[in-house]
Structures are given as structure tokens and as C-alpha cells.
Amino acid sequence: MSAAAGTDAEWTQLRSVSAHGRSLAVAPRVEPITVDVCTTDPLSRAGIVAQLLPRPEVRLLTNPDSEARVLVLVADAVNDHVRVQLLRAQCTSGTRTVLIATEIDAEQLLSAAECGVGGVIRRVDVTAEHLVDVIISVALGQGHLPGDLLAQLLSEVGRVQREVLSPRGLHATxxxxxExxxxxxxxxxxxTASTAAALSFSERTVKAALHAVMTRYQLPNRTAAVAYAMRQGLI
Known part of the structure; x- marks a missing residue:
């Protein structure tokens, strides 16, 4: 079975097993998630590689021509250079991205979401367990944001709607x-499962709603769909 062939249920169970530190023998057999690590300095790369190398849930790629399922990008902030890297990963392949940032504010977070980032972790919060858990989430098409960053994002979206979009009569309808x-x-x-349960929908209905939004607005993943809806003041 290839990594892409693993079901949501299998990867979710694998993530749960990983997070609780139990033996991976109880999890369904799935191929490791292929991961590429991109940093601006060798020391940062060495640190991330050292954390990921022993983990059976992931397989680090050494061939620059190979397409990873998840790109781990380490940066000090979301600047123009980082945005170019994010857009290149989004537009030229099916690779999803986890961003590890030294500093990031709500405006930079919006910019990262627009570039298709699937997960964001502050550098000070990175541990092997946490990083692997986020990688698995992003590989599943889910997203990850620290709680305080989500609050900042919501605040920034509201500000953009009030100060930029509404005065120009702009609003998605x-x-x-x-959806x-x-x-x-x-x-x-x-x-997906808890959303379906909360709304009394089937998981297929939830996935169909997400697919409809991503297709309609040409968004690469669920995180981008959520960011778009918040940016437009729809949720």
C-alpha cells in the first residue's frame, strides 16, 4: 500500500498512536509519509532532520528531484522569499506544507494561508511528537494552527472585512x-468525523461540501478553504 493509499481512518489512528507514545504495532500498516525539509541554514535543517529521522511514521527524502507528500519549511518569518517557496510547492506539485516559523503574526498567517500552507508551528513549540502529529494531519488534508494564532487570524479577518472589503462593497455570497x-x-x-457528528451529516456529505468549496474557489486544501471563508467574513 502506498502512502497515498492509506485511508483517513488509518492515518488518524496512526496519529493517535504516535501522540500517545504507544507501540506502532497496534496501528494499521501504512507506508511512511515522504517528507522534504527546507531551511535557510544548515543548523536548522540538522535539528529538524535529527527529530524526524528516527520516526517510523515519516521517511525523509534525500533526492531533490523526488516529490514529497509533505514539505517542512523552516523560516524566521513569512517574507517574500518564503511566499515564493510556498507558492512553488503549491503550484508545481501535490505537496502539502508545514511551516515552522520563528515569528509569525496574523497578517503573515493570512499570507501563508493564501499560499496554501497546511499547518503552522512556532519554532519554540517544535518537538518530535508534535511535528510528526502535524505532518500526519497535513498529509490527511487537515490543518493545524496554535490556538492563539487562530484567535489572531479571526481578529485580522474581521479587521480586513470591516476596513478593506466592506467599504468597497466586497463580500463573498x-x-x-x-458549507x-x-x-x-x-x-x-x-x-471530518467530529464535524459530521456535530452537524448530523455523513462524512461523505462533509467531504462533498469541502470539495465543492475548494473546487469553486480553486483552493488547494481544507486549510486554505477555512482561511478563505474567514478572510471573506463568512464564518
Missing amino acids: QMSPR RDVLRLMAAGHD
């Missing part, structure tokens, strides 16, 4: 109540 409800729960950290 082509999203159904069902908004799904995205609202996703923004609060729910996965």
Missing part, C-alpha cells in the same frame, strides 16, 4: 449554509 457550517467547525479544530 456564493457559499451555502451547509459555512462545515468550515466553521473545521476552523474550530474539528476533523
Whole structure:
């Protein structure tokens, strides 16, 4: 079975097993997630590689021509150079991105979301367990944000709506109540199963709503869909 062939349930169980430090023997057999690490300095790369190398859930790529399932990008901040790297990963492959940032504010977070970032971790919060858990989430098409950054993002989205979009009469209106409800729960950290349970939908219905939004607005993943909805003041 290839990494892409693992089901959501299998990877979710693998993530749960990893997070609780139990033997991976109880998890379904799935291929390790292929990961590429990109940094601006050799010391940062060495640190991330040292954390990931012993982990059976991931397989680090050494061939620069190989396409990783997840890119771990380490940067001090979301500047123009980082945005170019993020956009290149989004546009030229199916690779999803985890951003490890030394400093990041709400404006930079919006910029990163627009570039297709699937997960964000502050450098001071990086541990092997946490990083692997986020990589698995992002590989599943889910997202990750620290709670305080989510609060900043919501505040920034509200400011943009009030100060930039509303004065120009701009507001997205082509999203159904069902799609908004799904995205609202996703923004609060729910996965597919818990979103379906909360709304009394099937998981297939939740996935269909997400797919409809991503297709309509040409968004690369769930995180970008949530960020778009928040940026437009829809959730």
C-alpha cells in the first residue's frame, strides 16, 4: 500500500498512536509519509532532520528531484522569499506544507494561508511528537494552527472585512449554509468525523461540501478553504 493509499481512518489512528507514545504495532500498516525539509541554514535543517529521522511514521527524502507528500519549511518569518517557496510547492506539485516559523503574526498567517500552507508551528513549540502529529494531519488534508494564532487570524479577518472589503462593497455570497457550517467547525479544530457528528451529516456529505468549496474557489486544501471563508467574513 502506498502512502497515498492509506485511508483517513488509518492515518488518524496512526496519529493517535504516535501522540500517545504507544507501540506502532497496534496501528494499521501504512507506508511512511515522504517528507522534504527546507531551511535557510544548515543548523536548522540538522535539528529538524535529527527529530524526524528516527520516526517510523515519516521517511525523509534525500533526492531533490523526488516529490514529497509533505514539505517542512523552516523560516524566521513569512517574507517574500518564503511566499515564493510556498507558492512553488503549491503550484508545481501535490505537496502539502508545514511551516515552522520563528515569528509569525496574523497578517503573515493570512499570507501563508493564501499560499496554501497546511499547518503552522512556532519554532519554540517544535518537538518530535508534535511535528510528526502535524505532518500526519497535513498529509490527511487537515490543518493545524496554535490556538492563539487562530484567535489572531479571526481578529485580522474581521479587521480586513470591516476596513478593506466592506467599504468597497466586497463580500463573498456564493457559499451555502451547509458549507459555512462545515468550515466553521473545521476552523474550530474539528476533523471530518467530529464535524459530521456535530452537524448530523455523513462524512461523505462533509467531504462533498469541502470539495465543492475548494473546487469553486480553486483552493488547494481544507486549510486554505477555512482561511478563505474567514478572510471573506463568512464564518
